[in-house]
Amino acid sequence: MSDPKTIYMDNNATTRVAPEVLEVMMPYFSELYGNPSSMHRFGDQVGKAIEVARGQVADLLGAKPSEIVFTSCGTESDSTAILSALQACPDKRHIVTSRVEHPAVKNLCESLDRLTGHKHTITSLHVESDGTIDLDKFEKSLTEETAIISMMWANNETGVIFPIKKMAAIAKARGILFHTDAVQAVGKVPIDLQDVPVDFLSLSGHKLHGPKGVGVLYVRKGTPYMPFLIGGHQEGGRRGGTENVTGIIGLGKACELAGHMLQTENTVVRSLRDKLENGLLEKVTHTILNGHKEYRLPNTTNVSFEYIEGEAILLHLDQFGICASSGSACTSGSLEPSHVLRAMGVPFTAAHGSIRFSLSVYNTEEEVDFILEKLPPIIANLRAMSPFWEDRDKIAGGGSCSSCGFGK
Amino acid sequence: MWDYTEIVQDHFLNPRNVGVIEDADGVGDVGSLSCGDALKFYFKLGDDGRIADAKFMTFGCASAIASSSALTLMVMGKTLEEAEKITNEDIADFLGGLPKEKMHCSVMGREALEASIANYRGVELPKSEGEVVCECFGVTDVDIKRAIAESNLKTLDEVTNFTKAGGGCGKCEERIQEIIDETRSSAKIIPLKVPRMTNMQKIKKIEDLFEREIRPNLKRDSGDIELVDVDGNDVYVSLRGACGSCAKSQITLKDYVEKKLREEVLDSLVVKEA
Known part of the structure; x- marks a missing residue:
């Protein structure tokens, strides 16, 4: 490519x-x-x-x-x-x-x-x-x-x-x-x-x-x-x-x-962020918004795609030139997912599959549309190979690692 | 960003044999959602007793998906006796290597294979009898001892990279160190008592070995090799003469040059092409 x-x-x-x-x-x-x-x-x-x-x-x-x-x-x-x-x-x-x-x-x-x-x-x-x-x-x-x-x-x-x-x-x-x-x-x-x-x-x-x-x-x-x-x-x-x-x-x-851009940041950037976020929540089932919807920066959205892992999502996005980040363990070199998501008690079905998009005044609506077009098939593809996706109704948040020390 | 080989990237972007075998002869299910990666491995035997089909379902990062994909190709056509000889190192080698922090993905592949064979034979794996050392990731002393012996692990970090043990809250670090000490002394693996070398000494020794032995040896086969640089434990070389175009040059680099360097200079050296 x-x-x-x-x-x-x-x-x-x-x-x-x-x-x-x-x-x-x-x-x-x-x-x-x-x-x-x-x-x-x-x-x-x-x-x-x-x-x-x-x-x-x-x-x-x-x-x-x-x-x-x-x-x-x-x-x-x-x-x-x-x-x-x-x-x-x-x-x-x-x-x-x-x-x-x-x-x-x-x-x-x-x-x-x-x-x-x-x-x-x-x-x-x-x-x-x-x-x-x-x-x-x-x-x-x-x-x-x-x-x-x-x-x-x-x-x-x-x-x-x-x-x-x-x-x-x-x-x-x-x-x-x-x-x-x-x-x-x-x-x-x-x-x-x-x-x-x-x-x-x-x-x-x-x-x-x-x-x-x-x-x-x-x-x-x-x-x-x-x-x-x-x-x-x-x-x-x-x-x-x-x-x-x-x-x-x-x-x-x-x-x-x-100072000059503050207004744009809180109107234009915010509405692009909202379009991206709402689009993803709408198009992809089992997607969770991390963080308070209102008390939040206008440029940031953090969503979790349940039952899949963030690094895999990021590397697929990278194939399309899309730059984002993840709170998954695998992206950091540590073995634990983000301390922020753990402190919020985000369930394990979701913590590993979190993706953050953070926008700026340089982003455009075309870019948002491009992500809304490319990301849902990536999620579907990774879920199709996730052993937890087919069993999702049987899993209650935590998985089977019963002795896990996370989230305490 | 991780430095994944092209083979890893290929197996991640185009994974082979994804799916489920409904009437599988053996199924191995390892890892969990909370631990961040999981693999369900299926195989079906043919009439000749060889693995005729293998499939996987994986939750995890690129290297977990690539390791799973590699595993299905590696077992195909093998008898179970042959398949069970596959080690995590073999899986990593098949992929052209994995970043050290990701070696646990290859271990997960080997564990799933083992679990599936045990499932086929109706036996229980020794793992369930071990003492759980790392509670965060559910790793037993049996797992840790095995990884130490198989991959010649020496440090706590290495054990964490290969087994994940100690990668969570860190409470078990002391116990892991004890196990490393016990295993290494009982296996009579005596840590090389090489006095710590300075960079100058290391480079000098490498140069000497190249001139004294490696180059003359390759020259006998009309080949040659140039020492380009030494960066930490990475030894950068460039193949010359017949070696430059030889299909077996990679084997020469790993099985001869690297092996020789490790024996004679430092056992953590890695040979890379400049």
Whole structure:
């Protein structure tokens, strides 16, 4: 088969760099190569361009430019925020987070004892079967010992949105630092940090049509802060290391564009997503939507095709140039399906067969129609060779691995 | 993305012998929905006592489907005594190799074959008597010991790749390590006491072996081989002379060059064509 045209619906993994973004970056790869810290105009013009980018990021978030710290990625931002809060509150060793966080937060929390040499207590809050969180349970989990709360704004796998404004307000009233990993939310839903009292917010350039290798940590003015990367005086002493100039300038432009595109994202992209999702649920029986239908990013749909396995679906889609992702065990190299779907209690008949489509403003209705044409026969084909499909009426969700430790 | 061979991709995209044999002589049913892959394997014997038909139904990833498809072709025409000699390594070899994390798919194929033969003979497999070590995936000590012996497994990761044991909650990791230690010492497989080599030492040894032995040997048959690169345990070579066009060159690479390198230098080396 000759290489088909790429239909990219994996935008929660990464996005294409917008042409306008690439354009503003280009001069800083070549003629404008000065060091922003230098004491000459040649370098200083680069420093000024960084400040423009800082303003663009701040505008998208409803923040002050001085509250924006450029980092190398979302993961660095997450690590910086959490480790900073723990150093700022050395007598508190309790952290509240959720079971569905990105590995950048989840694995960091699991490694804290080793990293810091102190014992920490981590409360990982359960989510409901639709991926949402119970605010009462959240509030009850907070103690006098809680140093920081880290809750994602929107989930990368399901797109489910947490009530960050309410949670942050509860935390603020209790005097507890609040961090949100908003890597998936920025540019897809409106964010106004004048109105949402979080202390830290992480975002990543490549998730909103900016370049890879650049991120931001928002640090609210007055929040106690300790740098993670210690070195020079860059970023006002808050992050050592010579700036990723091209990345920062690209990210600034990407944030400006994202502000203009928010409306499109929540109308055009949303209706394309809905058409795809409704079409699949309609055309393919035994298909389940994972995640709350309303409290969700406009670009993401996560559906499970029961009795078949996700990697097989993805590789068939790949034959048609269609890019998506799966929460199945086999795609990750681990042997367990996605921790997010397991936390939601998605039954095993469905967890292994989950497929996520995440759209962007670059997708078209033709592409949605193409997927709606190609995917149903793939599902039918794989089900025809699945031993569980013919026995589906006899299987109640779990399969026969009775001693399985999953889903506990 | 997994690095699947073209054979794996072909068997995944065009699986052979999918389906059910209603009046099968033997049926083997292994794996489960919760474990992420499952295979139901059917065979029918001909009048001559050889497998005349084999079919499968598989739930799982590309390598699980490809392993199942391969298995049906491999058993066709064989007597049960011949078929039961097929190992998971044979299935993986038939497919031109599997990513190491996917070796358990070939093990599933071998298990289904065994289960179907046991089903035909009306006997119970020893597995049901074993101690369940990994509760997440229902793997017994019998399974683990067998995989260690058959595929010469040395580490916990390898055992997980081949049997899935330890790939879930991880509570059984200690027990698996004990089994590895027990099995390897009782089987008198003494871990090679080669002092750890630096990269330079390794490359030097490989070069020496090529010049001293491998190249002169191939040259005798008007062939030749060039050492192109060494990356970790991967030894990249390029066949020259008569070897370059010889149909048996792959056998030469695996059965002679790789074997020799493993004996003389390091037993984890893999020969690849550059």
